[in-house]
Amino acid sequence: MKLAMIGFGQAGGKIVDKFVEYDRGTGANVVRSAIAVNTAKADLAGLENIPERNRVLIGQARVKGHGVGADNELGADIAEADIDEIQGALDDVPVHEIDAFLVVAGMGGGTGSGGAPVLASHLKRIYTEPVYGLGILPAEDEGGIYTLNAARSFKTFVDEVDNLLVFDNDAWRETGESVRGGYDRINEEIVRRFGILFSAGEVREGEAVAESVVDSSEIINTLSCGGVSTIGYATEQVETAGGGLLGRFSEDELDATETTNRITSLVRKAALGRLTLPCEVRSTDRSLVVVSGPQDHLNRKGIERGRKWLENETASMEVRGGDYPLGDTDHVAAVTLLSGVTDVPRVKALQEVAVEAQDNIDDIEEESEENLESLIRDDGDELEALF
Numbered sequence: 001m002k003l004a005m006i007g008f009g010q011a012g013g014k015i016v017d018k019f020v021e022y023d024r025g026t027g028a029n030v031v032r033s034a035i036a037v038n039t040a041k042a043d044l045a046g047l048e049n050i051p052e053r054n055r056v057l058i059g060q061a062r063v064k065g066h067g068v069g070a071d072n073e074l075g076a077d078i079a080e081a082d083i084d085e086i087q088g089a090l091d092d093v094p095v096h097e098i099d100a101f102l103v104v105a106g107m108g109g110g111t112g113s114g115g116a117p118v119l120a121s122h123l124k125r126i127y128t129e130p131v132y133g134l135g136i137l138p139a140e141d142e143g144g145i146y147t148l149n150a151a152r153s154f155k156t157f158v159d160e161v162d163n164l165l166v167f168d169n170d171a172w173r174e175t176g177e178s179v180r181g182g183y184d185r186i187n188e189e190i191v192r193r194f195g196i197l198f199s200a201g202e203v204r205e206g207e208a209v210a211e212s213v214v215d216s217s218e219i220i221n222t223l224s225c226g227g228v229s230t231i232g233y234a235t236e237q238v239e240t241a242g243g244g245l246l247g248r249f250s251e252d253e254l255d256a257t258e259t260t261n262r263i264t265s266l267v268r269k270a271a272l273g274r275l276t277l278p279c280e281v282r283s284t285d286r287s288l289v290v291v292s293g294p295q296d297h298l299n300r301k302g303i304e305r306g307r308k309w310l311e312n313e314t315a316s317m318e319v320r321g322g323d324y325p326l327g328d329t330d331h332v333a334a335v336t337l338l339s340g341v342t343d344v345p346r347v348k349a350l351q352e353v354a355v356e357a358q359d360n361i362d363d364i365e366e367e368s369e370e371n372l373e374s375l376i377r378d379d380g381d382e383l384e385a386l387f
Helices: 009-026 041-045 072-081 083-090 111-126 144-160 179-199 216-223 256-272 300-314 345-376
Strands: 003-008 031-038 055-057 100-106 131-137 163-168 228-237 286-293 319-325 331-341
Touching: 003 009, 003 083, 003 111, 009 031, 009 041, 009 100, 009 111, 009 131, 009 179, 031 041, 031 083, 031 111, 041 055, 055 083, 072 083, 072 111, 072 144, 083 111, 100 111, 111 131, 111 144, 131 144, 131 179, 144 163, 144 345, 163 179, 179 228, 179 286, 179 331, 216 286, 216 319, 216 331, 228 256, 256 286, 256 300, 256 331, 286 300, 300 319, 300 331
Parallel strands: 003 031, 003 100, 031 055, 100 131, 131 163, 163 228, 286 319
Antiparallel strands: 228 331, 286 331
């Protein structure tokens, strides 16, 4: 699937930057254009793989390149005001070569949280290609303002895109992990999962052609139900020469039954394991499964059986599936795309905490105004102001 990726804000820019690196490394050539948009000059300067000409600094007149300080209303205002500057970079996108736009943003901050929905709305007005969002939810311990931002951005973003793919940081942070180390690892997890999904169907030079191709139309049809989507992923190492690690699961003597069972097991693990956004699988509207790995380890019967299992598990008739042969790996991996999920406890909890945070902020602001008034007024109100 060919994509034009736009990273909005710090998190969005870093993830798109990592996508470009991944795309070069795999040779999938999925990212046809990569753009980073930010109000903070330092964040754009820290990117390594997005071309400098595609790094768009907005809001210069208002924030002087220093960011919006987690104020997502200001982020949205700046995006609206400077949309022509962003469009200047979009004009260079080879639209005839892409299947969709993907707008990537962290939903807890200010620039991406406020600006990404504005950009998505603009893209849908201008272009006929689908516009998808990839939104990153903040962890609960990041603070009330980030939770409030995420809840408001989520509500807006999901209405402005054709489908919102979500990654929940709270489900992926590990105990004792540094903030920087945690986000670097999480970004790699994001790119690995979505990278395999979007790479499916793209024929790499020198690689085998899939027996059952998952092309861009399959992904678009799966995402066309709209709403919110989540990704599952499971992988297993295999021996690609001689016997060893997994016995019969090797090039010398592959047992068809073992291979089938192995792939079916991976599909189960991908759907029922740690999803990018934990949810009740049975609330899925449409789904898709992609199995990648060395061609000799991919089994059509196993993929079909895994697809059938996913159909039963999600109670959905629209389940697509296929394989993605890779010659330079010693792993077989299954990726499941669960689209249009509706039973998502994390989102419900996010909204509840956000409402509470909003009420607290209103109370705090009112109390702060009263305290300030009390501080600057003398008891007898005898002092006169200068003007």
